[in-house]
Amino acid sequence: MEILRVKLERAGYARGREILRDVAFSLRSGEMVGLIGPNGAGKSTAIKAILGFLGHVEGRVHLKEGCRYGYIPEHPVFYEDLTVWEHLELAASVWGMPRAAFEGRALELLERFQLKEARHHLPRSLSKGMQQKLMIVAGFLLQPDLYVVDEPFIGLDPRATKTLLQLLEEERGRGAAVLLSTHVLDTAEKICDSFLLLHQGRCVAQGSLNRLRRQIGREGASLMDCFEAFTSV
Template sequence: MIEVKINHAGYHTEQLYLSDIHFSILSGETVGLLGANGAGKSTTIKSIIGTMEAFDGEIHIKDEHQLAYIPEEPILYDHLTLWEHLRLAATSYDLPNNEWIPKAEKLLKLFLLNGKEHHFPIHFSKGMKQKTLIVLSFMVQADIYIIDEPFIGLDPIATKNLITLLEEEKQRGAAILMTTHVLDSAEKLCDNFVLLHEGKMLFQGTLNELQQRTNQPLNTSLLDCFYYLLEEELVNASRL
């Protein structure tokens, strides 16, 4: 569905942070992009969606499939109501009214935003803004979802509903790339993982393969495996 090949990338040519990041996401697959703060997750996402200034590589999206992006920090228009945001998204994706309106109404109710349609999201709480972006993205039912820290700011009910939506979209055949620090959720949701450290890719594969890579038992959690892998990397770096 999408192939990512980043030879080098950064915010300008004198500061190329990422190097040799190569992975792919298949239809119906969820990939967790993981790493500590500053590992390069957001830079990788910006490279994929084409907003990174300095980029050397190739992002191949099969058959020009539609892509939806949910950023960590909600970006909304100051002077558009929630419903006007929804209409704008529907127009951008050429969705007919009889298709997008029922989806939007269902999602607004699911995320407890019904009754807020004619309010300005700029005045919403961070959690409500995040829900607005989720409604906008899932309303269009894209082929590929790029989601940066989706659970930050969400209440438990919204988190549960988002997980359900992600599973439904995965079953529909969507490809999903998700960054999150909530590794318990990542372990349950993701089929494969890409682990970054200081702009480089430490590992790509399944949890079982990560357990083998770190010489851990099969019941070892993603969090523990991630910790062991980073610890090993730090030890190796100290020997150089």
């Protein structure tokens, strides 16, 4: 089942200042697509266009009817005076999550990311890695149909990275789709079904790793090899 279909003809922060051109792809239930590209390629801009955060978009973003999505941003965003637990309560209340279901899910996620003892702390008192884990917990709380995840591995310790990868696989097994923007190409190569490679605001390649290999004419090439071949021009 198709969860998301994107066709961006032009997108940017204002008309005449377009950053993206001709970016099109789709995501199906249980599929994970890796959004990759060098710094400044337009990955975060593409995510903002999909989520409706940009000032100027020409094109169309279609979500499955009734689709709920969870967004995990690259940089943690908090309310200064809310505790970790209160942030999660707020997220649950927005979607009308039943109290019993919320408490069970929230405590499970906090335990898995070793945040349970910090649940009554203010986020500003936490390390950057712990703040990032809170963003992940909030994103996974509601078990949406679509996850949009922007550079989630930055600042995570190995144990938290492993927990995140396990959660992504669990959610895919449940039928959720995942759009994952990352620079960690060795990890993306192992977990993503296909890739969308942006360079200078355009999609220069997309498809499975085998398809990318065929396009550069290198059987057995790594995702990094493909990345370098498509972005070295």
